[in-house]
Amino acid sequence: SISTEILKIRQFSTTTETVFLMLNGENVSISPLTEGQRFFTLVRDFGFINKNISINVEDPAHGVQLAKEGILAANPEVMFIMDRGKVANNAPGTYNEFIADPLIMETTAYKTNMNL
Secondary structure, X not given: OHHXXXXXXXXXXXXXXXXXXXXXXXXXXXXXXXXXXXXXXXXXXXXXXXXXXXXXXXXXXXXEEOOHHHHHHHOOOEEEEEEHHHHHHOOOOOHHHHHOOHHHHOOHHHHOOOEO
């Protein structure tokens, strides 16, 4: 059942620091996983821990651009990655290029194959 599957995820997720990234061409944005935000369900329903990254966000609904160095410095255990250009604009995706970047390859999420 779906409830059983969610429980399996929660057994893993409740100790796992997570970020949600959006790729849009060469731009990378991080979306806060906080109450009222679009992707908060990852925290509320699935139990992932929001990896706190110091960002100044006036309009967090659309995230904020983040350099790859910032992602490496945060070093999340899991990265949820949405290739927005591919999803919303039917454009060629940039996921493969992003994930092959040497800085991203140094993250815990990449090393443990937890870039979803």
